[in-house]
Amino acid sequence: MPEKVAILGIGLIGGSIALGLKERTDVHVIGFDRSQADLRYALAIGAVDEWTTSLRRAAEDADIIVIALPVGKIKQTIEELAQLHLKPNCIVTDVGSTKSDIMEAGHCLREKGIVFIGGHPMAGSHQSGIQAARSLLFENAYYVLTPDPETSLLEVQKLSQLLHLATKAELVLMEPHHHDRIVGAISHLPHIIAAGLVNVVGNYNEENEWFHRLAAGGFRDLTRIGASDPIMWRDILLSNRQELLRLMDEWVQKMQEVRDAIKKGQKQTIEDFFKRSRKLRQQLPDRKRIGILKPRFECFVDIPDQPGAIARIATLLAKENINISNLEVMENREEIPGVLRLSFKEEKDYLAAISVLKRDNMDVYSKDESWEESRV
């Protein structure tokens, strides 16, 4: 187990890893950032043991260095780290959303004999900053590592063990280009589409504000990620440029096909477009079910948007000795702000919770999809 971990960039991702490290390991965590206010906040919430705005001071006696800065800054920081005297056995990793570019930048560390293993936790939020950090942000998500073929298995294991403890995520190894191809399609392109849609509708709204007033579930569900951080996404798009150009060409072609079908009134083509999409969407694995620690039983409760509503449910269940393994306010249904997801490890707890909540006249559902059909 390493003794000292440096987190460079104590925002949403760096802060969440730091919180997990402090909550579930004994390592000493030092935070580095340009914002002293955020560093002080990180210290106050117990995410770090100490902080500094000096890269040298943060890095030079660390056993593990986690770079959690925007992608463009990660590459620059790798070069700066290569100029410092790092500990001989130090492992440097990052959390950037692209990997080929960053792995290439990592060469300068490898040339100095320092191990660099690229990383990407596959969970996050449209929010940013330490204030949004949570120690369980990555629970049950995948966490991709992209080690160089030269890196020893022992070093990969050392890093993945620590990251698993800190994040409760499932660590997987992947080749950097393969990573960028997949993540380009399932994360980067969707962010472009969401932001594009918000911008187009924003233009209409300037002429008539009813566009925003009437924006209901569909628009809101699809565009939550349109509120993400502009610097972060600028860097990601430029770093995964080749892949995104290819993906966007394909996307434009697909939209052209749908446009043609609408223009020509081709009912079957339009129907098939949605049929295939519905089938594929229903086959998507539930993120909360794929990790090592699988929450096996889940239910959803409508809660009023009032202070104390969550505490009331937690108290009700605690009084009955019902163990909740996870409790999450669902963010992606903005129009129903009070949907609480409760996860249980044991079926008896799950069944007892449903009965207690129903007895208290609460609306309880058993599944995420098909809300109407799944009322229990």
Ligand SMILES: NC(=O)c1ccc[n+]([C@@H]2O[C@H](COP(=O)([O-])OP(=O)(O)OC[C@H]3O[C@@H](n4cnc5c(N)ncnc54)[C@H](O)[C@@H]3O)[C@@H](O)[C@H]2O)c1
């Ligand atoms: N947000 C997500 O959903 C998500 C998920 C997985 C990976 N990532 C990756 O994680 C990284 C960090 O993203 P985040 O969401 O935590 O961003 P964030 O804005 O919450 O945190 C970034 C931190 O870096 C600091 N910072 C920025 N520029 C700096 C500089 N020049 N010098 C020192 N500190 C600086 C900021 O003050 C901030 O505290 C990015 O590379 C991103 O691609 C993000």
Ligand SMILES: O=C(O)C(=O)C[C@]1(C(=O)O)C=C[C@@H](O)C=C1
């Ligand atoms: O949930 C969100 O808001 C996210 O955008 C998280 C998300 C994603 O696209 O899935 C964003 C970027 C990261 O690199 C990984 C995860």
